[in-house]
Amino acid sequence: MTGISTFRKHASDVINWIIDYYKNIKAYPVKSVVKPREIFNQLPAKPPEHGEKFDTLLEDLNKIIIPGMTHWQHPDFFAYFPANTSFPSILGEMITAALGxxxxxxxxxxxxxxxxxxxxxxxxxxxxxxxxxxxxxxxxxxxxxxxxxxxxxxxxxxxxxxxxxxxxxxxxxxxxxxxxxxxxxxxxxxxxxxxxxxxxxxxxxxxxxxxxxxxxxxxxxxxxxxxxxxxxxxxxxxxxxxxxxxxxxxxxxxxxxxxxxxxxxxxxxxxxxxxxxxxxxxxxxxxxxxxxxxxxxxxxxxxxxxxxxxxxxxxxxxxxxxxxxxxxxxxxxxxxxxxxxxxxxFRALKLWFVLRSFGIIGLQEKLRTHISLARFFADEITKTGSFKLMAPVNFGLVCFRYVPEGSMGKKELDELNERLLHEINDSGKIYLSHTRLNGEYTLRIQTNQTSVTHENVMEAIKLIEDAASGITANYE
Amino acid sequence: MTGISTFRKHASDVINWIIDYYKNIKAYPVKSVVKPREIFNQLPAKPPEHGEKFDTLLEDLNKIIIPGMTHWQHPDFFAYFPANTSFPSILGEMITAALGxxxxxxxxxxxxxxxxxxxxxxxxxxxxxxxxxxxxxxxxxxxxxxxxxxxxxxxxxxxxxxxxxxxxxxxxxxxxxxxxxxxxxxxxxxxxxxxxxxxxxxxxxxxxxxxxxxxxxxxxxxxxxxxxxxxxxxxxxxxxxxxxxxxxxxxxxxxxxxxxxxxxxxxxxxxxxxxxxxxxxxxxxxxxxxxxxxxxxxxxxxxxxxxxxxxxxxxxxxxxxxxxxxxxxxxxxxxxxxxxxxxxxFRALKLWFVLRSFGIIGLQEKLRTHISLARFFADEITKTGSFKLMAPVNFGLVCFRYVPEGSMGKKELDELNERLLHEINDSGKIYLSHTRLNGEYTLRIQTNQTSVTHENVMEAIKLIEDAASGITANYE
Incomplete structure (x- = not known):
């Protein structure tokens, strides 16, 4: 279980697992929907006396752990700031781990x-x-x-x-x-x-x-x-x-x-x-x-x-x-x-791999795409007048707020936007986060995920607009 | 270079690289023998404009980086305390990196x-x-x-x-x-x-x-x-x-x-x-x-x-x-x-992989072996009377000092042991470190490397004894 003789087989299984994970990532709810203790209660309370087979570990990874993950590499991950990885970086981490x-x-x-x-x-x-x-x-x-x-x-x-x-x-x-x-x-x-x-x-x-x-x-x-x-x-x-x-x-x-x-x-x-x-x-x-x-x-x-x-x-x-x-x-x-x-x-290794694999121009292209996606989102979301921007779009982040027609007060709008955020995130389809600007509850969407595309952003817009309409209908 | 389509090939190359690295690890000098700036001067001073092929990266890894590494996973790494890894841990790190x-x-x-x-x-x-x-x-x-x-x-x-x-x-x-x-x-x-x-x-x-x-x-x-x-x-x-x-x-x-x-x-x-x-x-x-x-x-x-x-x-x-x-x-x-x-x-994952792959009994066996190797080393090195122990062997570390026959003072013995350490380490065959105990220059050998064996320790003893004899001959 722990020697080099079985490593080739297990490593190959892990590589397949990683490829499948990325290929099927859209199938996972981007923000985990588990409740507190749901994962913990599935784990044995005691460590095993004897070594277990690696296959069992991978099975449990799929069965127990993955449903409890929030998928930061999901193209529909729009929350916080990104914690991007990339394949050259993963390869670098593999070698860093092996060199130890x-x-x-x-x-x-x-x-x-x-x-x-x-x-x-x-x-x-x-x-x-x-x-x-x-x-x-x-x-x-x-x-x-x-x-x-x-x-x-x-x-x-x-x-x-x-x-x-x-x-x-x-x-x-x-x-x-x-x-x-x-x-x-x-x-x-x-x-x-x-x-x-x-x-x-x-x-x-x-x-x-x-x-x-x-x-x-x-x-x-x-x-x-x-x-x-x-x-x-x-x-x-x-x-x-x-x-x-x-x-x-x-x-x-x-x-x-x-x-x-x-x-x-x-x-x-x-x-x-x-x-x-x-x-x-x-x-x-x-x-x-x-x-x-x-x-x-x-x-x-x-x-x-x-x-x-x-x-x-x-x-x-x-x-x-x-x-x-x-x-x-x-x-x-x-x-x-x-x-x-x-x-x-040895963290410099992944940096070397990534800078060389993308090149300056490759990295610049990615960042410019991300920034243009944020601008696109900002333009689209404000078109109907139901959403307003809360801050300039300086990079790849848009701060916005749902302001439906009618005469809602600040506090009502705060509550409405908070409910909107939870509804959107609980759908598992996209994941946004929030902040307060000038004391007002503000939704944040960042469009900098490594693999995010124009389509992902369009879907996000539709999803947010639909959720907003739904929540207002319920609210009235 | 950076997409999933090529990842399978590159990851497979990296796995082969890792396996070869571990199989041939004895061929590397355990402590790198490069001089300051030797690696730095081989690296291009400017980042590349365009992305490079992964094969080039692996070539440069072998050509430029590896000769400048001190090999912490080498079975003849006896310096400091260990920074052990193991194959289940590497597999865990791979998944952690991929989940990001x-x-x-x-x-x-x-x-x-x-x-x-x-x-x-x-x-x-x-x-x-x-x-x-x-x-x-x-x-x-x-x-x-x-x-x-x-x-x-x-x-x-x-x-x-x-x-x-x-x-x-x-x-x-x-x-x-x-x-x-x-x-x-x-x-x-x-x-x-x-x-x-x-x-x-x-x-x-x-x-x-x-x-x-x-x-x-x-x-x-x-x-x-x-x-x-x-x-x-x-x-x-x-x-x-x-x-x-x-x-x-x-x-x-x-x-x-x-x-x-x-x-x-x-x-x-x-x-x-x-x-x-x-x-x-x-x-x-x-x-x-x-x-x-x-x-x-x-x-x-x-x-x-x-x-x-x-x-x-x-x-x-x-x-x-x-x-x-x-x-x-x-x-x-x-x-x-x-x-x-x-x-x-996500650091808990590798812990889970390792504890389950070894099991409590598997880990206990490894540690007991390491401790017995330290005791074996201590017994053997002191047999001829030319070395003395400087501290009790409580775990997997032996503190010792070369004290050849004759009437050397403390300072002379300090210098002799310091020279002995550098001679041993510069050989690239084993890597020890040092400390001072009661002000006396003391050699340290830890026998806790994941893959260390009885043979490695026997070789180390011979190498240390030979180096000591050599240095004394020169000294006289």
Whole structure:
């Protein structure tokens, strides 16, 4: 069951399983319809004494697990942001799993460290980031943002909090009201306290208002507080709003504050020259993160984190106990010194496979298609006047709301849209998610799934319109 | 290049590649012999404009990457601790990659969340952990230990540092001198300061001396400092020393201090009843981590983190912005609330595959074999009197040192052993690592690689003895 002699047969079964899964994926409800404990209760409460046959595992996978999965690679998956994979990425993951290398230090896998460095260089070129930046793969943007805030904290405190702990500093961190919750999580973990995270007002398109930022910083300085870091968002989670980086970067420069950029989703769009306006001012940023595992067809996890100063990053995290000393310490990039975890998977491999399999042009084509699908959806859904857009369509996400004729109040419309979302999702046919914009319940549809087509989007439009009509009929 | 039509062919090529890799693995130098930049300089400095053929990728994998890999799955890999994989685990990773599910919330993949819960229950039973503990998969023990210290910080501060930041508290964290560097990393990240990490003296077998711990705590209390957390190690990284948990747990109970247990490597040995003595007193622990990705044949990353109170853990990390609200919030386990990262891979699947493929008895057999190989190595290497053991052989690791006849001083012996290590590793035939025990340079050999055999260990003994003779001859 566990040896190489049977691996060929089992691997071949798994490949067939994967191909069948992708071929038949439309047959699955995209969002699982199971109830809490439904899967759990089907699993034996005790582990087996003796090894079982692999066939049994695959049977149980089909019988027990798959009905409980939400299918993120389904072309009708329109929820959240995508967690795209692609076949070259899956092939890369297979080899990474087989090599089973622990890529903590350069010496524990030189090729992994050097491929990682080169892939980060490729991404810099593809996205137009400054060549002087240094890149490292992190697991998630949450972790990268935490690294940024910790490095800011240490740089500003002359690396003293690391060694001596807090002693009376009250730092302030700034982001927009629409910034991702990971900023607050990082501020808490770093010991800064969430009340010291100042959420700056946004404008009509949900982007941070730089004048408000500057006012807040000045107020804090006058009160004797210490502005530490601004997190600017390029593509917020709610509506993909783009904070005005150039103006923000002038403010952070003026006040000597760390500037971190969270472009988790929209950073991938920088491979399109028409989006490079977003990063005007980036040379003044201290750190930048985007997630190839969202919209660049790379399996999760693969978050690309770039910093202006690798010395500051390494100074924040590096610790070399005797058992981790190698003869190349200090000469090479030991990436475990570039973040929180010591252990690291060989994640650069799938990046290499995907970038080479698609090529820049292939990736650009995919992204432009996705963006045009979002625009198409926005145009179509608003045609009858029953739906309105809640935010500009900047990338591949549309924020919209059902506003049928009649004189419903805000609260009624909120409830109606929430019911509409659940009805749509419970159908299992498509999967959307939601947010609130200006306090209003808003439906979100992203059209960036690896295999999404024009037809999928047309079907989604019809389904949403039909569900809306149905729900209004019931409502009346 | 990127579609399903070619995937069958490419996947079949990859499977053949994996099988060939494992069949021929003995032909590779176990530790890569490349020099810094040797791999980097072979990689094109620019990403390709157009997609390339998969065959080219596999060719380059063989030509450029593989010579730069250190082969962690090589049966002659004796360095560090193992990062074991196994064929059922690789098969699990393949399916996880293909499903590409983002398992952040229960709703985003109910089966992943519920399988994770059950697998953690299985591990509890297999290792004899209290049934009342709650388990969650983390990426690494570093992250788990950070989670423990953060939860301790928040519990003790009534969750106020999260919200208000530090205000004058000076916490103290305790571990032994031999504890892993991740404890210090966590203390720094949490804002406690490394000077507040008190490293307690160890005894003749490198285990924490509980009387010294109690003294240190008392001294701190008298000085007005706040003891926060004790990290006990079951199986230190240097020498696999086992801290006396029962005595430590009485002290932490008495003083109301958080007790976290780092059993990263040796926790797997708890599947053997003869090792259960280690966890006497565990019912008084607040948190416990061990890494199935080290010694339970599960691909990295898969760190099993258990807590007494899931409420405290969730209270420390939970944040639910509107775009992440689901209708099951609060009713189910949303595992992104149990740690730092929001995004999560479907890691429970490989655990399920491995536990079922081996069965408890199959895993126990593997571990007992590994332990007996370590004992065999220790017996053999010390026979001639030229090598001495530097620590007891508690599990599958032997700490030893070359002490040839003659009157060499400590420093000379340190240098000799360091040269011996490099000579052995540079041969590419086996790969050992080192540490310092009582300040003395010590060679480490772990005999826990998935496929290691008696023959591999015999060859290693011969190789080490020959290299030692050679180096002494040169030295004289």
């Amino acid at each position: 290398a622990q890529c903590m230090k350069w010496e524990t896998s030189p090729a992994a460290a050097e491929l990682e460095e080169m892939m980060m260089n490729w991404l810099k070129q593809m996205t137009g980031l400054p060549q002087a930046f240094h890149g490292v793969i992190q697991d998630t943007a949450s972790t990268a943002t935490l690294c940024a805030i910790l490095t800011a904290r240490e740089s500003l405190s002359d690396f003293k909090i690391n060694s001596e702990g807090y002693s009376g500093q009250q730092f302030r961190v700034y982001c927009s009201e629409e910034a991702h919750s990971s900023v607050e999580k990082a501020v808490k973990i770093a010991g800064i306290g969430s009340r010291n995270l100042i959420k700056i007002k946004t404008d009509a398109v949900f982007a941070l208002i730089p004048e408000e930022l500057e006012k807040a910083i000045k107020r804090d300085v006058e009160s004797g507080l210490t502005p530490l870091c601004v997190v600017a968002a390029l593509g917020t989670t709610g509506s993909t709003a783009v904070d005005p980086l150039e103006q923000i970067s002038k403010i952070t420069k003026k006040f000597g504050i760390w500037l971190h950029i969270d472009a988790a989703y929209a950073g991938s769009a920088l491979i399109l020259p028409e989006y490079r306006w977003m990063i005007k001012g980036i040379e003044n940023a201290d750190s930048f993160v985007f997630n190839p595992h969202k919209w660049l067809f790379i399996n999760f996890d693969c978050s690309a984190y770039f910093v202006q100063s690798k010395e500051k990053l390494v100074h924040t995290f590096r610790l070399v106990p005797e058992y981790l000393k190698t003869s190349t310490d200090g000469e090479v990039n030991d990436y475990s010194d570039w973040g929180i975890q010591l252990g690291r998977r | 599910a983002q398992c952040m919330k229960w709703e985003t993949s109910p089966a992943a969340a519920e399988l994770e819960e059950m697998m953690m229950n299985w591990l509890k039973q297999m290792t004899g952990l209290p049934q009342a503990f709650h388990g969650v998969i983390q990426d690494t023990a570093s992250t788990a230990t950070l989670c423990a210290i953060l939860t301790a910080r928040e519990s003790l501060s009534d969750f106020k540092i999260n919200s208000e930041g530090y205000s004058g508290q000076q916490f103290r964290v305790y571990c032994s001198e031999e504890a892993h560097s991740s404890v210090e990393k966590a203390v720094k990240i949490a804002g406690i300061g490394s000077r507040n990490l008190i490293k307690i003296k160890t005894d003749a077998v490198f285990a924490l001396i509980p009387e010294e711990l109690e003294k240190a705590i008392k001294r701190d209390v008298e000085s007005g400092l706040t003891p926060l957390c004790v990290v006990a190690a079951l199986g230190t990284t240097g020498s696999t020393a086992v801290d006396p948990l029962e005595q430590i747990s009485k002290i932490t109970k008495k003083f109301g201090i958080w007790l976290h247990i780092d059993a990263a490597y040796a926790g797997s040995a708890l599947i053997l009843p003869e090792y259960r003595w280690m966890i006497k007193g565990i019912e008084n622990a607040d948190s416990f981590v061990f890494n199935p990705h080290k010694w339970l044949f599960i691909n990295f990353d898969c760190s099993a983190y258990f807590v007494q109170s899931k409420e405290k853990l969730v209270h420390t990390f939970r944040l639910v912005p509107e775009y992440l609200k689901t209708s099951t919030d609060g009713e189910v386990n949303d595992y992104s609330d149990w740690g730092i990262q929001l995004g999560r891979r």
